[in-house]
Structures are given as C-alpha cells and as structure tokens.
Amino acid sequence: MTWxxxxxxxxxxxxxxxxxxxxxxxxxxxxxxxxxxxxLDGELDPELADQVGSHLETCARCYPRxxxxxxxxxxxxxxxxxxGAPDGLEERVLQSLRNTGFSEN
Amino acid sequence: MRRVTSGTxxxxxxxxxxxxxxxxxxxxxLRLTRDRDRAEDLTQDTFLRAYQSWETFTPGTRVKSWxxxxxxxxxxxREERSRRHREIVSEVKEExxxxxxxxxxxxxxxxxxxxxxxxxxxxxxxxVVRAIENLPEEFREAVVLSDVExxxxxxxxxxxxxxxxxxxxxxxxxxxxLQEELYEYAVSSGIVPDxxxxxxxxxxxxx
Numbered sequence: 001m002t003w004x005x006x007x008x009x010x011x012x013x014x015x016x017x018x019x020x021x022x023x024x025x026x027x028x029x030x031x032x033x034x035x036x037x038x039x040l041d042g043e044l045d046p047e048l049a050d051q052v053g054s055h056l057e058t059c060a061r062c063y064p065r066x067x068x069x070x071x072x073x074x075x076x077x078x079x080x081x082x083x084g085a086p087d088g089l090e091e092r093v094l095q096s097l098r099n100t101g102f103s104e105n
Numbered sequence: 106m107r108r109v110t111s112g113t114x115x116x117x118x119x120x121x122x123x124x125x126x127x128x129x130x131x132x133x134x135l136r137l138t139r140d141r142d143r144a145e146d147l148t149q150d151t152f153l154r155a156y157q158s159w160e161t162f163t164p165g166t167r168v169k170s171w172x173x174x175x176x177x178x179x180x181x182x183r184e185e186r187s188r189r190h191r192e193i194v195s196e197v198k199e200e201x202x203x204x205x206x207x208x209x210x211x212x213x214x215x216x217x218x219x220x221x222x223x224x225x226x227x228x229x230x231x232x233v234v235r236a237i238e239n240l241p242e243e244f245r246e247a248v249v250l251s252d253v254e255x256x257x258x259x260x261x262x263x264x265x266x267x268x269x270x271x272x273x274x275x276x277x278x279x280x281x282x283l284q285e286e287l288y289e290y291a292v293s294s295g296i297v298p299d300x301x302x303x304x305x306x307x308x309x310x311x312x
Contacts, residue, residue, distance in 0.1 A: 030207060034203035034206050036206050037202075037277050037280070041257075043258055065209060065212050065216075069222075071221060071222035072222055072225050073252055076248075077253065078233075079231075079234055080233070080249075080253045081253070083135070084127075085127050085148065086141070086145070090127055093124075096149050097153065102119070102156060103113060
C-alpha cells in the first residue's frame with residue numbers, strides 16, 4: 001500500500017497550492033484526529049473530507065497515526081476477508097430453499 | 106454468470122441478488138455465534154427467512170444489509186431464548202466518538218518503535234480472528250459490519266437498530282479494544298518489544 005499512500009500524500013501536497021479551505025492549516029491536529037476514523041471510513045462530506053485528508057496526509061505529527069490506523073485496518077480485512085462459507089453450505093441452503101418451493105432454473 | 110432460462114422472476118432475483126451474499130452472511134453468522142455448526146444453521150435459516158420475506162425487500166437498497174438484519178434478528182431471538190436477557194449490552198455506556206478518535210491509544214505506545222504500525226502485518230490471521238471473537242458482542246457487531254463487511258454507518262445503524270452516534274461510539278471503542286488485545290499479543294509473542302518493561306528498566310537504571 002506504500003505507493004498509494006505516497007501518491008495520496010503527493011496529491012494532497014499539490015492541493016495545498018490551492019487557496020482557502022484546504023491544506024493542513026485549515027484544521028488543528030486535534031480537529032483532524034477527532035475525524036480520523038470517519039475520514040478513513042469515507043463518512044465525511046466532501047468538503048470536510050478534503051480538509052481532514054489534506055491535514056492528515058501532510059501533517060508531520062498526524063501522518064504516522066494515519067498510517068498506523070490504516071495498517072491496522074488492512075490487517076483486519078486481510079485476516080477475515082478470505083473466510084467464506086464452507087463446502088456444501090451453498091447446496092444445503094439451496095436444498096432447504098427448494099423444499100419451500102424455490103426454483104433454481 | 107449463468108444464463109437464466111426460466112423460473113419465476115421472484116426466484117430469479119432472489120438467486121441473483123441474495124444468494125451471492127452467502128459468504129458474507131456465513132462470516133457474519135460465524136462472528137455472532139463463534140461456532141461453525143451454529144453459523145451454518147443460522148446462515149441456512151437466514152436465507153430461508155429472506156426467501157419467505159423477499160417481497161419486503163426494498164429494491165435499490167443494499168441486499169447485504171437487509172440479510173444481515175435478518176441474520177442478527179434470528180440470532181438474537183435464539184440467544185434470548187437461551188439467555189433470557191442480554192445483560193452486557195444494557196451496561197454499555199456510550200462515549201463521545203470524537204473523543205475516542207482523538208485519543209491515540211495503542212499508537213502512543215507503539216510509535217516509539219513502530220510508528221507506522223508495520224507489526225500489524227506480522228500478526229497471524231488466526232490471532233486477528235480470535236481477537237475479534239473475543240470482543241464483547243456489542244463492539245464485535247459494529248467492527249465486523251464496518252471493517253470486515255464494509256457497511257456504512259447508516260447501514261450499520263439500521264442493522265443494529267441503533268442511532269448513528271451509538272454506532273460510531275461502539276465501532277471506535279471496539280477498534281481500540283482490538284488494538285489493545287492484538288498489541289498485547291504482539292508483545293507476548295515477541296513481535297514487538299515490551300516498551301513498558303523497557304521504560305521500567307530505564308527508570309531503574311536512572312535511579
């Protein structure tokens with residue numbers, strides 16, 4: 001994921017050239033930290049997301065925590081994502097559905 | 106994709122929309138029950154119930170959330186039968202989600218030797234799964250629906266029948282608890298050095 005992180009940082013830095021509301025200076029570290037999970041979860045409205053994102057990705061104090069939280073989330077996804085239904089469960093479910101009139105074709 | 110040649114449109118849409126969620130429903134059922142056999146039963150019953158109530162599903166909304174809701178309701182009804190009441194859940198105090206986000210938690214400890222959290226990658230998958238299963242139920246549900254199944258806060262709020270603020274509080278606290286537990290495992294298995302004992306040793310040396 002490192003290269004995507006780097007790309008995001010680069011884009012965020014470029015965005016800093018833009019005046020007004022974006023850039024790390026738009027929010028304090030505390031304000032950005034308060035929104036870190038919502039930002040990672042993609043739950044902020046675009047304007048606030050932009051402010052929080054450019055702060056977290058360009059602030060020397062906040063960026064390590066961002067990477068830390070991201071690495072944690074990736075570990076969760078990796079550990080659980082591959083787990084699927086065991087062999088035979090699909091057939092068992094289909095059989096029980098057929099018994100109540102479900103038609104497969 | 107298989108070509109559909111016949112069958113009623115009701116069955117066809119159920120097969121095309123609901124059945125592909127089998128893996129996700131089984132995973133969720135497994136996290137709820139923490140038992141493979143019970144998870145299989147719960148998955149089967151979820152699809153049966155969903156098929157019987159397919160008319161009540163609102164097209165355009167996420168079928169996955171709808172199935173999770175059914176799955177959880179079936180699970181809770183069974184739990185209530187065997188446990189009578191769910192004492193743990195009623196004791197949960199909600200906290201301000203922003204305050205929880207602000208606090209660095211394990212990051213404050215880990216940053217000294219691994220500020221980017223590389224050690225998360227070294228923790229074996231089974232251990233991560235075990236830690237998730239060890240979370241109290243009210244945290245576990247929120248963490249699984251968000252971090253594993255990628256539901257939005259609003260979707261989770263619907264599945265769990267909770268206000269969005271409560272979902273955030275439980276989700277963020279659940280993540281923190283999970284980090285604490287996994288960090289402890291990482292220390293005990295030697296993946297990361299024990300900073301706390303090093304601090305104590307340094308204090309002793311300075312005296």
